[in-house]
Amino acid sequence: MGAREVGLPDRVPAEGLPERVTIWEVGARDGLQNEKAVVPVEVKLEFLDRLAGAGLSVLEATSFVHPKWVPQLADAEQLLAGLERREGVSYPVLVPNARGLDRALAAGVSSIAIFASATETFAKRNLNSSLDEQFGMFEPVVERALAEGLQVRGYLSMCFGDPWEGPVPAEQVVAAGRRLLDMGCFQLSLGDTIGVATPGQVERVVGGFASPDQLAVHFHDTYGQALSNTLAALRLGVSTVDSSAGGLGGCPYAESATGNLATEDLVWLLDGLGIEHGADLDALVRTSTWMAEQLGRPSPSRVVKALAG
Template sequence: MAAAGLPDKVASRADLPGEVTIWEVGPRDGLQNEKSVVDLDVKLEFIDRLADAGLRTIEATSFVHPKWVPQLADAADLLAGLSKRDGVRYPVLVPNERGLDRALESGVTNIAIFASATETFAQKNLNRTLDSQFEMFDPVVSRARAAGLEVRGYVSMVFGDPWEGPVPVDQVVTVGRRLLDMGCSQLSLGDTIGVATPGQVEAIISAFGSPEALAVHFHDTYGQALANTLAALQCGVSTVDASAGGLGGCPYAESATGNLATEDLVWMLDGLGLSHGVDLNKLADTSAWMATRLGRPSPSRVVQALRG
């Protein structure tokens, strides 16, 4: 049964930011693990619908080698075909200098790099050690900044690693600060396998000292993504990554349910009276439309309630 309506807004609490930036990752992180290749025209319409719903940061694609992520092999064509809108950013993920070359050729203005907080994942995902990954990132960041690009740094496995277990807080902070010192303007703290709890979130953010350059990226494997997001907001973080319709999965943990759904996030933010600029009905329509293209229901609880 469809929900009766949208949540009533309440006065924003003093311990929360008045405005939240939603960093939409559906077109990149959400689609990259899809086994069947999604048509370019569908991806372009998806991104355009997300912008029409009010999202102002939409991570469009990745210049990872097509051998590793076949779903995003059309990155250059996608960027060439985008109907870009004023006031909307379309960042792309780049893994190395070759990826940066391709991004620059496509005229991007925002890029992201993807680091690891643990030794094992750095070796498995980047073929680098925890320390030597920075040798790969340094020229990417320095060249991108010299070209006038904004650079975001992702840190994966922040709260737990399937091979190493819990990750020491000081290890996460060391990796994160190296990326910020290198020139990243923002750091997204990733709960890659969805094991974080609010107390861990508070501990990590507090250890950084200031939340101004931090964003959070939660997966909902254990149903904690919204609770963790609220904890981050209470710590002063004002940028939250999310994926329309809850698209995306985690290949490193059984029963992982993917990214925090943007609709679920918006429903909570509306209930808290926090500004975000997104039209929930348009967004839910977009995710329901995308679900039909993928041939399965949206995992977002809010999409199910509003469009079920």
């Protein structure tokens, strides 16, 4: 007999948490971008359609990064052309630079995200830019996107640790994040790209911003800390959480490690706490089980493992 069949988890709210959380589903972009397998566009389209059917309202669909860097998402145009958009669901896309914005605009998107670094080393490696210079690169992109009426989200990566530099000063993260917000990003997603954060850090970094309404958190589960960190962020008033169906997306810096926080593990937490989110756990588990078959590897999500059997 499974826990779901006997009505578990029990719903018991806790003090000081938001009533509703928006799940920003990144499986199709951040997840598939970091999977070894290149997934056919038809499978991606079915994946997105199933996720929408499961009640998720924000599905980051793909990235307009150069195919040379991320061959897994080289089919971005084809994907967006084939996408059957559902009422009430948004399909943001990642845009790394001006050329990416051209492609996104040509594809008719209405919501984009840019991807900045909180550290020098990752800015250099990922953007071939300094920490400071990257903003000069993003500014005209954001300006033009806003002028075209797009919604722009800012990702900030390596907010809680950097694989080359180690600890990252909170002030540095906050200063970088503020520049993205000042540029006109409607939301800043604080990324723990290598999954090392713990809740004290979350409190320090999130607490450095004036308003938790403008923040989202993006935790990777490499060291099993993603959900605890999410809980810490929720306690501080953050109400948008990034996650990936089935925990898709290995960590590119550690071959064997797990990737994004699994949407199903997050949903179990939210269900137990009686926090509204709009998604159906069983439909998500079915979707991730199906996707795991497509990828030929089991889902690292604890919930999917427990309920799929």
